[in-house]
Amino acid sequence: MSSVNLRHSVRAIVLDEDKRILLCRFAFPEPAGTVVWATPGGGIEPGETPLAALSRELREEVGLAVPTDPPHVWHQEVAAPGYAEGYDGVINDYFLVRTVAFTPRGTLSDDRLAAENISGMKWWHPHEIASYDGADLFSPRDLATPLTALITAGVPAVPIRLGL
Template identity: 60%
Template sequence: MNRCGWPPGKGACDRQHWRGDPPDEVLLSWPCVGFRELGQGFGYGDRVVGSNIRHSVRAVVLDEADRVLLGRHRLKTAVVWATPGGGVESGETPMDALSRELRDEIGLTISDLGPHVWSQEATGSKYVAGYDGVVNDYFLVRTSSFTPRGLMTDVELAQGWITGWRWWSLRDIAGYGGPDLFSPRDLLNLLGVLVAFGVPAQPVRLGA
């Protein structure tokens, strides 16, 4: 088992491309999946190159009490709490995509991307079906606490495996002892550093 709880080489698929229970053999771009098997290619300066890369953008939404907003994703083999966001579609900029995802999922309007705080890259056709690799970029969004209610209905959210939203404090995450997983898998430490020291000079690279 990886520290996140997923078996090595297993995970959930990208909800932009699959409906229903995700097939076990398809890996998604969520970084709760362990990347120890990659071994190489996680330098800090280079980006994954190529035209057939799945690019996703996600928001680290923090309120005035430094709580993070996470969605409850009910997958076939586990429940995963993950940040809002999703894939950059054809013709969209990252800003377009994140703005659409936040508006549709949680009802939050943003005027810019915000600081780029975390990043993840992986190459290989196994990570998202039909793609040669993935790039996941996380942007910090500061807002006052609110009740999440986007344009998507509960049925539409459930089709993407999202069954609810919750504000989590660092203490909540640290004290959680249940079976659910968090994504990114090192979310507690990542958030702790972000809250304590602010925006990093360059995006922190996620991985093994």
């Protein structure tokens, strides 16, 4: 039986006081011109706890300190070759981080961010995501639906399972 090599990542749903979510703009070279707006976060390093990884990623990418115990609100598993370079897919665990609006600037240089395919950051209202009709993608693809439910209904008792 072959094992599937999934990249385990943590991601932050960073919400400000106006219920806007902070998304990173990932510009991927293949397929050419692919742009995906996704929450900040990244892979868990060997020996690192999910919370330590989340704290490190948020500090590096956007310059935000993580609260002590952010709620785990979403869980996503995507087994798709090519979805995460060098892996058969990804497991994303999403944590809710509430903050006041700020200008994102992490510890990584622009060159290091570019090496991670991050080419910008933007605060989005859920209705802007829901009504977006451009070529860019969101991750998860139907981000507006679980985001609106999270804002409306609050933190779920158990993490919501997301699709692609």
